[in-house]
Amino acid sequence: MFLLIFYYRCHDAEHKLEERDRHPSNSRDKHALYPVEVSYVTIDTKDKDEILESEFFDTRQAFLSLCQGNHYQYDTLRRAKHSSMMVLYHLHNPTAPAFVTTCNICHHDIETGQGWRCEICPDYDVCNACYKKEGDVDHPHKLTNHPSIAERDAQNTEARQKRVLQLRKMLDLLVHASQCRSPHCQYPNCRKVKGLFRHGIQCKIRVSGGCLLCKKMWYLLQLHARACKESQCHVPRCKDLKEHMRRLQQQSESRRRAAVMEMMRQRAAEVAGSSG
Template structure:
């Protein structure tokens, strides 16, 4: 039985802050995070722990995702308690080894790793600035797609219109390496992920939303197939052990 809902608020705009993390930009980046920290989802207990840790890194993007080890004693180095070589990749030394008599035998200068508080203080403003710029850019994208004034005074409206025009006329395309086309597609994809308008005027918005929906459905189908296969294999193992 269908029930009609009439008291839905008109304003459904999401006011939550946009969270950015390089580990959630691509599937391979997320896989690297899980493999590097041994996050697994094969049992409920491991899935709960892995999900909580993933959310922790999402809400704390400045926290190092991987634990570094001392190149001398090979023990884990706590955040802000070590020294790093800016020349050699992956060369870190803990405070205990650095302060030992005779120091560390290394040809390059070592710099002290900043603490989490220092990193947060330095990057908080940068993150807020990026979020603000992203919101303004998406608002500009919507405005430029609706604006019909040839001499609009809205900041950068003319530039975005020229970017639209370039995208329609370019022969190289993003697949061929055109930087302007890549920039345009990046903005269009960001908009399509958050857009809820049924009659959106932003170019290719509906096509991109349909494409993202198909990708999500395909991913969900693969996930269900993998779960069914795992359950089938377990059933075969249980049947074999009971014989």
């Protein structure tokens, strides 16, 4: 009905125009317009894209730390293009190093594949120049060469594909277990997830008390709620988690707006003070 009214409005608006402005404009051809009734419209709103998970986009502070640590800026068009490109790279390559590695001896940045890393200490890296100098590397543990760009990309691609596949299986299993009523279901790990459902109802320790099973269950439910588009989803607590995430997003947006308004107010006060 809405589409039918919309077409009638456009048809009436077209006939109210002057002759030179009607369709087709600036042409001698005459095309007749007539209303068409649309009985139904098929709209597929299901998101077919794969789910991309990245810790840098879970919170605003995590994204801010990523930008600050890599000097991603948006104050000019050129910097905004580069920063957006790098942000997309980190989103599609979640296992890739997110920050520039610095040599612990000369304190210079280490290019990809041009350094050595300790197998035990997580933050000890040495560039090739310092590694080749005898006596400069005084470290008790073994150092291994950084992987090259090709090797690292291959590792990242394989790890990402495995992670996406595992995530899809977990979410499919969660949806299946929430709807399955068979006591002897042969779906892989269906009974285990049903057991987690029962545990979540009966557990007295909960996540706040440090229950590992509850933490695992809440992790799965949160992953599902982020990607779920169904209004009548049967997965437990899906609707509540969606509402909770919506409120958190609104609160974050309100704080951001308040911060922007305060910054604008301070700037206006500074301009008024300098002009006075």
